[in-house]
Amino acid sequence: MRARDQEGKLFMERIRVETLAVQRECDLRCLRRRAVTALGAVGAPVLWWLVYRLLQPAADFVTYRLLSLAPHTHLASSISFFLFEVPKVLMLLLLVVFGVGIIRSFFTPERTRQILAGKRESAGNVLAAALGIVTPFCSCSAVPLFLGFVEAGIPLGVTFSFLIAAPMINEVALVLLFGMFGLGVAALYLATGLLIAIVAGWTIGRLRLERHVEPWVYQFQADGVAGFVEESVDWTARMAMGRQAVKEIVGRVWPYVVAGIAVGAGIHGYVPQGLMASFMGKGAWWSVPLAVVVGIPMYSNAAGIIPVVQALLEKGAALGTVLAFMMSVIGLSLPETIILRKVLRWPLIAAFVGVVAAGILLVGFLFNLVF
Amino acid sequence: MMRLQILGTGCPRCKQLLANVQQAVADIGEEVEVEKVEDIKEIMKFRVLATPALAVDGVVKAAGRVLSPDEIKKLIAS
Numbered sequence: 001m002r003a004r005d006q007e008g009k010l011f012m013e014r015i016r017v018e019t020l021a022v023q024r025e026c027d028l029r030c031l032r033r034r035a036v037t038a039l040g041a042v043g044a045p046v047l048w049w050l051v052y053r054l055l056q057p058a059a060d061f062v063t064y065r066l067l068s069l070a071p072h073t074h075l076a077s078s079i080s081f082f083l084f085e086v087p088k089v090l091m092l093l094l095l096v097v098f099g100v101g102i103i104r105s106f107f108t109p110e111r112t113r114q115i116l117a118g119k120r121e122s123a124g125n126v127l128a129a130a131l132g133i134v135t136p137f138c139s140c141s142a143v144p145l146f147l148g149f150v151e152a153g154i155p156l157g158v159t160f161s162f163l164i165a166a167p168m169i170n171e172v173a174l175v176l177l178f179g180m181f182g183l184g185v186a187a188l189y190l191a192t193g194l195l196i197a198i199v200a201g202w203t204i205g206r207l208r209l210e211r212h213v214e215p216w217v218y219q220f221q222a223d224g225v226a227g228f229v230e231e232s233v234d235w236t237a238r239m240a241m242g243r244q245a246v247k248e249i250v251g252r253v254w255p256y257v258v259a260g261i262a263v264g265a266g267i268h269g270y271v272p273q274g275l276m277a278s279f280m281g282k283g284a285w286w287s288v289p290l291a292v293v294v295g296i297p298m299y300s301n302a303a304g305i306i307p308v309v310q311a312l313l314e315k316g317a318a319l320g321t322v323l324a325f326m327m328s329v330i331g332l333s334l335p336e337t338i339i340l341r342k343v344l345r346w347p348l349i350a351a352f353v354g355v356v357a358a359g360i361l362l363v364g365f366l367f368n369l370v371f
Numbered sequence: 372m373m374r375l376q377i378l379g380t381g382c383p384r385c386k387q388l389l390a391n392v393q394q395a396v397a398d399i400g401e402e403v404e405v406e407k408v409e410d411i412k413e414i415m416k417f418r419v420l421a422t423p424a425l426a427v428d429g430v431v432k433a434a435g436r437v438l439s440p441d442e443i444k445k446l447i448a449s
Contacts, residue, residue, distance in 0.1 A: 109420035109435065136435060140382035141421040143411055148420040216412070244436065248384075339380075342411060 052091055059084035078269030085261045085307060089176060093250050093257070093303060096175035101245025104136045105238040109145055112162070117152040121205050124158035129197035132165030133190075139167060139336040146343050150217055157205020164356055165197035168331035172253070173302035180310050188367075189323065196327070196359035203355050212348035256304030267311035287321045288364035292357055295328030305329050320367030327360045373447065374404045378414045378431075379423035388423040388437045395443035403447065 059080050063069050069076035112135045116128055137145070142163065149159045169190060178186035309322050332353055340349060375392055379385025389407055396403045408414055417426055421435030425443070432446055 113420060136421070138382070138384065138421070138435075140380060140384065141435065143380065144414060144422055145420050147411075147415050148418070151418075241436075248437070 048091065048095065052088070055088050055091075056084050074269040076269075078265040081268045082261055082265040085264070086258055089179065089257050089261065089303070089307065090250070090254060092175050092179040093172060093253070094246055096171050097246050097249045098242040100171035101242035102238050103134055104245070105241045107131070107134045107136070109135055109137075109141070109148070113148055113152050113154070116149070116154050116158060116162070119154075119158065121155050121157050121202060124155060125161040125198045125202045125205070128154075128158045128161035128201065129165040129194050132162040132197060133169045133171075133194075135162075135166065137166040139333065139339060142336060142339050143342050146340070147217060150213075155205055156210055156213070157201045157203070159201075160204045160352065161197045161201025164200055164331065165194065167333065167336065168197070168327060169193040170302060170330075172249070173306065173326075173330060176302060176306040180306065181313075185319075189326075192323070192363045193327065193331075196331075196356065196363060200355045200359045204351060207351060209348045209351055212345040212351075214343050214345060217343050253301055253303040256301055257307070260304035260307040264307035264311035267308070267315060271311075271315050273315060285365075285368075287318065288324050288361060288368065291321045291325035291364065292328045292360050295325045296332045296353065296357060297334055298329045299333040299335060302326075302330050318368045319371050320364040320369075323367060324360050324364030327363070328357065331360070332356055372402050372404055374406065374428050375443075375447075376406045376408050376426040376429075377423060378408045378417055378419060378426065378434075380411060380414070381409055382422075384437050385423040388425065391438060391440045392425070392443055395440040395447065398440065399444060399447060401447070 062083055063076055063080040064071060067079065069079060112131045115131065116124060119127060146159060146163070149162070150156075174186050174190060177189050305326055309326050312322050312325075313319065337349055337353065340352075344352070375396070377385065377389050377392055379388065385407075389405075392405055396405060414422065414424075417424065417431050419431055419434040423437060424434035425432055425438060425446070427446055433442075438446075
């Protein structure tokens with residue numbers, strides 16, 4: 001027999017033996033399950049990509065053929081924008097929330113606290129801001145988290161770096177920015193968000209405002225009950241967490257996305273080009289402070305506000321102004337401030353809001369200057 | 372009697388966890404005491420960093436996420 005045939009035979013023999021071995025430890029039902037998982041793991045991204053590529057043609061088809069709207073009219077513009085953007089954003093969200101849900105399964109608040117405990121300021125601020133991005137955080141947990149950090153001896157400023165980064169730089173915001181404006185803008189948002197979180201947290205630490213933390217926080221003595229010990233997580237659980245995250249986040253956020261895109265579609269179709277430039281453009285220096293002041297009391301999640309942002313940018317608003325608006329809407333929220341009132345006194349809350357707002361202002365001005 | 376405590380200050384996720392716990396308990400049919408702890412000082416005695424959290428007989432079994440009724444049933448059974 002020739003050498004190639006012999007190699008081929010040995011190869012087939014090895015496959016046969018290995019398949020038998022797998023079968024012994026994994027029966028038919030288990031094999032089927034593994035095959036389905038493998039198929040899904042490969043097929044799902046491919047399917048996603050194919051559908052994604054078809055969205056624009058599909059939206060155009062519905063707008064101009066099915067609904068027979070005349071092209072270049074306000075209505076057609078708005079409708080095709082809406083029909084394209086809604087599934088596009090939802091699909092992006094699905095992908096990213098799932099992925100980040102898995103990343104977050106590697107980070108828990110307990111682990112974050114362990115990492116941050118004992119770190120001095122400066123280095124601590126940087127770490128805290130970075131961890132704020134990947135640690136799962138919901139504003140209802142702000143108080144337990146704050147208390148836990150204080151108890152571990154983490155400096156006030158470092159805790160604030162975390163509390164600023166966590167809501168502002170979230171995966172939903174980053175992905176939507178990436179999907180709509182490209183890697184550059186998303187990276188910019190990430191970098192400036194981190195910078196603001198680090199510097200603002202550090203500044204608040206320097207201001208020595210510990211006396212404005214509610215006294216009971218520092219007097220708090222744990223009973224000695226063992227803290228929560230996280231169970232070890234395997235990959236099946238991680239995937240389940242990803243799916244859970246999608247159900248929770250996308251399930252909660254989609255009405256805001258649709259509403260935001262509707263507003264964006266309206267602006268896209270009906271607001272004349274350049275109107276935004278007049279009062280949100282680079283020339284109007286007061287647009288940045290105005291955007292920040294308007295944005296602070298507003299609260300939307302990232303998914304809802306970004307479509308609005310896109311439409312504003314399209315109509316001539318300056319990048320710095322729009323970014324400042326977005327950061328103050330997402331980063332500073334009235335509900336979270338009210339929750340924090342339980343552990344912080346008003347002077348400290350005011351300092352928190354003030355320092356972060358100042359940071360956002362600076363970023364806004366800087367961007368309008370540079371871009 | 373087994374005692375389940377849901378720790379949370381009242382956000383939608385905490386309410387969802389309570390609903391899931393109540394459903395799991397109803398499904399199992401055993402006598403289980405279910406308590407919602409909303410006072411932050413009481414919650415902190417459990418030393419959790421994220422709410423909602425679930426404690427079984429005083430020991431925290433999960434924190435920061437909403438467990439499904441099935442997961443809760445498994446916890447009760449173990």
